Structure formats: structure tokens, C-alpha cells
Amino acid sequence: xxxxxxxxxxxxxxxxxxxxxxxxxxxxxxxxxxxxxxxxxxxxxxxxxxxxxxxxxxxxxxxxxxxxxxxxxxxxxxxxxxxxxxxxxxxxxxxxxxxxxxxxxxxxxxxxxxxxxxxxxxxxxxxxxxxxxxxxxxxxxxxxxxxxxxxxxxxxxxxxxxxxxxxxxxxxxxxxxxxxxxxxxxxxxxxxxxxxxxxxxxxxxxxxxxxxxxxxxxxxxxxxxxxxxxxxxxxxxxxxxxxxxxxxxxxxxxxxxxxxxxxxxxxxxxxxxxxxxxxxxxxxxxxxxxxxxxxxxxxxxx
Numbered sequence: 001x002x003x004x005x006x007x008x009x010x011x012x013x014x015x016x017x018x019x020x021x022x023x024x025x026x027x028x029x030x031x032x033x034x035x036x037x038x039x040x041x042x043x044x045x046x047x048x049x050x051x052x053x054x055x056x057x058x059x060x061x062x063x064x065x066x067x068x069x070x071x072x073x074x075x076x077x078x079x080x081x082x083x084x085x086x087x088x089x090x091x092x093x094x095x096x097x098x099x100x101x102x103x104x105x106x107x108x109x110x111x112x113x114x115x116x117x118x119x120x121x122x123x124x125x126x127x128x129x130x131x132x133x134x135x136x137x138x139x140x141x142x143x144x145x146x147x148x149x150x151x152x153x154x155x156x157x158x159x160x161x162x163x164x165x166x167x168x169x170x171x172x173x174x175x176x177x178x179x180x181x182x183x184x185x186x187x188x189x190x191x192x193x194x195x196x197x198x199x200x201x202x203x204x205x206x207x208x209x210x211x212x213x214x215x216x217x218x219x220x221x222x223x224x225x226x227x228x229x230x231x232x233x234x235x236x237x238x239x240x241x242x243x244x245x246x247x248x249x250x251x252x253x254x255x256x257x258x259x260x261x262x263x264x265x266x267x268x269x270x271x272x273x274x275x276x277x278x279x280x281x282x283x284x285x286x287x288x289x290x291x292x293x294x295x296x297x298x299x300x301x302x
């Protein structure tokens with residue numbers, strides 16, 4: 001009798017014309033709390049999170065991302081994506097503290113990888129922070145939009161390419177669908193990057209890393225503040241807030257299949273969704289999902 005059990009987990013599988021990296025969890029039924037996406041509250045989404053509190057929070061978040069290395073290879077994905085799209089400028093939506101883009105640009109500089117100009121933007125832009133960050137790069141590498149930018153209303157900005165780095169999980173499904181609709185009707189392609197995945201290995205990463213690494217963030221921040229130091233390194237309130245948000249981010253993160261299902265029906269026939277995983281720390285992986293109009297773009301993510 002032939003053995004009908006799966007013999008191996010292939011690196012990539014094809015589903016309805018799009019590719020995704022197969023995981024061991026694809027071969028077994030889901031019976032955990034991670035099966036269904038949950039949209040619990042994050043501190044980073046709260047409107048009262050402003051001023052030095054938000055700056056200290058972003059210092060912790062960006063420091064953790066730099067230490068973890070989730071975005072150190074992101075320049076390779078961006079380079080391939082933009083090469084197939086004439087190296088057009090990129091509008092980065094929901095840029096937050098700009099940590100993923102900063103890491104990517106530094107690694108691109110080290111490896112001499114060509115990237116187009118990137119514009120940071122956010123619904124609540126940290127203008128002073130963006131100005132300091134932009135000053136570290138040439139104007140042809142990095143700029144920013146000082147006015148609030150909604151990810152669902154970008155037509156007036158006239159960008160063909162848009163990216164969302166560690167941001168897409170903040171949107172509820174109805175808003176996420178509007179973000180994709182706006183990107184595809186007003187542009188050509190959207191690249192979604194998430195440093196975490198909704199599975200046990202990434203939940204353990206957040207829990208095991210704990211708040212301790214974040215407590216060093218004030219020592220490496222671009223601007224010193226005694227209040228940030230007090231509530232980060234002495235009384236670690238901000239690190240605990242970031243850690244909680246990390247757990248919630250795992251529960252909020254969309255799978256590639258879920259993102260594909262969010263493509264509006266009227267756009268689905270002319271849209272291709274592809275997935276790529278960037279390994280970091282040997283065991284974990286950042287997810288990159290490209291959503292492109294096949295009648296406008298030259299092809300999927302390799």
C-alpha cells in the first residue's frame with residue numbers, strides 16, 4: 001500500500017497562481033488560539049500616546065527591531081521589487097518611528113544595493129524624528145511627508161509604489177481591504193512586511209525576549225530625555241508596553257492567505273499576491289507579501 005503521508009515540507013507551494021512558503025502547520029489541523037486572528041488593543045494605537053511617551057515607546061520598538069535583525073535583509077526584497085517597477089519612488093505608509101526603513105537603508109548602503117527614494121509618512125507623523133532620520137541619508141535616499149497621511153486615502157500623493165513595514169496588522173479587515181483597494185486603484189503595487197507571524201515560534205520569541213533588551217533603548221536613542229530614561233531603564237513601564245504590543249501583534253498578524261482574501265473582488269482577477277520569508281536569528285522569519293496589478297506590473301516577487 002502506498003504511503004499517503006506527506007513526505008516533506010516544500011520550500012514554496014503554489015496556490016491559485018501565487019506562491020507562499022509552506023510551514024509545518026500547513027500539514028496539520030489548527031487547534032490553537034493562534035488559528036483565528038484577534039484584534040486586541042495595543043498601546044501604540046492609542047491617541048494619548050504622544051509627546052515624550054510616544055518617542056520613548058518608539059525608541060524601545062526601533063531598538064528591539066535593530067537588535068533582532070528582522071529587517072537586515074529587507075533591502076534584497078525591496079531591490080528586486082523596485083527593479084521590476086522602474087525604480088520608482090516609494091511611499092512608506094504608517095512609518096511610525098521609521099526603524100525598518102532606517103535599518104534597510106543602512107544595510108543597502110553596506111552592500112551597495114540600489115534603492116529608489118523612499119518617503120516616510122504616517123497618520124500621526126513624528127516630524128522632528130523624521131527630520132533627524134532623513135538628515136542621516138541623502139535626499140535622494142530618504143525624505144518624508146510632514147502632513148498626516150491615511151493609508152486608505154493616498155490618491156493625491158501620486159505614488160505608484162507603496163510599502164507597509166510592520167504596520168498592516170494594525171488594520172481591521174475592513175480597513176485593510178480599503179488600504180489594498182487604494183494602493184491598487186491609485187498605484188501599481190503594495191509591499192507588506194511583517195516581522196512576526198501568527199504562530200507559536202514568534203509568540204515565544206516575544207515572550208522570551210522580555211522587556212530587558214528594551215531597557216537599554218535610551219542609551220542608543222537619537223535624543224536623550226530623563227523622563228524616557230526613568231520610565232524605560234529604571235521603572236520599565238515603556239518596555240512592558242512594547243512587550244504587550246508584541247504579543248498582540250502576533251495575534252493580529254494576517255497570514256498570506258488572509259491577505260489574499262482581502263483583495264477586493266473587482267480587482268482580484270488582475271491581481272497577483274506573492275509571499276517571501278526573510279529568516280532572522282536562524283529560526284524566525286519576517287513575512288513579505290507583494291500585491292501587484294498583473295496588467296501593470298512586470299511579474300511577481302521572485
